[in-house]
Amino acid sequence: xxxxxxxxxxxxxxxxxxxxxxxxxxxxxxxxxxxxxxxxxxxxxxxxxxxxxxxxxxxxxxxxxxxxxxxxxxxxxxxxxxxxxxxxxxxxxxxxxxxxxxxxxxxxxxxxxxxxxxxxxxxxxxxxxxxxxxxxxxxxxxxxxxxxxxxxxxxxxxxxxxxxxxxxxxxxxxxxxxxxxxxxxxxxxxxxxxxxxxxxxxxxxxxxxxxxxxxxxxxxxxxxxxxxxxxxxxxxxxxxx
Ligand SMILES: Cc1cc2nc3c(=O)[nH]c(=O)nc-3n(C[C@H](O)[C@H](O)[C@H](O)COP(=O)(O)O)c2cc1C
Numbered sequence: 001x002x003x004x005x006x007x008x009x010x011x012x013x014x015x016x017x018x019x020x021x022x023x024x025x026x027x028x029x030x031x032x033x034x035x036x037x038x039x040x041x042x043x044x045x046x047x048x049x050x051x052x053x054x055x056x057x058x059x060x061x062x063x064x065x066x067x068x069x070x071x072x073x074x075x076x077x078x079x080x081x082x083x084x085x086x087x088x089x090x091x092x093x094x095x096x097x098x099x100x101x102x103x104x105x106x107x108x109x110x111x112x113x114x115x116x117x118x119x120x121x122x123x124x125x126x127x128x129x130x131x132x133x134x135x136x137x138x139x140x141x142x143x144x145x146x147x148x149x150x151x152x153x154x155x156x157x158x159x160x161x162x163x164x165x166x167x168x169x170x171x172x173x174x175x176x177x178x179x180x181x182x183x184x185x186x187x188x189x190x191x192x193x194x195x196x197x198x199x200x201x202x203x204x205x206x207x208x209x210x211x212x213x214x215x216x217x218x219x220x221x222x223x224x225x226x227x228x229x230x231x232x233x234x235x236x237x238x239x240x241x
Pocket of ligand 1 (some may be wrong): 011012013015094095177178179180204220
């Protein structure tokens, strides 16, 4: 059981360059997808398809697509940033500001301040370095019965994500979720490029690979159980013996 908890705690985001010459073994890729297939989904609707892209030219074409970051993202992102490890350790949620281009980490940032989208540039290089890009497609026709807005179906896609992520990390394979390929013009172009039927929606993408720099640990924080667990009545705190 401790092994499982350790595996869960060790799972991490690999926002780094992968070795483009080190491919993912077919057996390992199969295990990752098989782990995804055993995820719980609402009503067992298995409302997803996974498109695996390992053709270098296609990955380059995807990386070449313009993916401008919205001001909504930049503004909402700013609100939850921490500007030091001490601050992040205190907050226990969110991420460090150093993950983002300096312009994104200023208060009241305006569109005119975002002259170069360094993160976009970086993202492009990260994408190109990936031997495998997975694209998870949401099939709204396999909706969870009576679930408003298919809320339960959308949660199911997260369960698939976690299973694949845990399997990949347990095999020593780095995994990085990329949301920016899902929406806007980039999403539209990817659908065209990869023949994705129009009724399917790109839920999220993930990069798989082996980190070039193994020394890529960064501070990861979580709330303590006592911070979010309520006992019998909301607001009543749980005492750990
Ligand atoms: C639905 C979802 C979308 C995410 N999108 C991105 C993303 O676009 N880019 C990224 O670098 N990380 C993305 N992440 C990863 C989270 O930022 C990450 O899990 C969180 O900061 C905790 O860090 P950890 O994964 O190392 O534990 C996403 C995670 C989830 C669950």
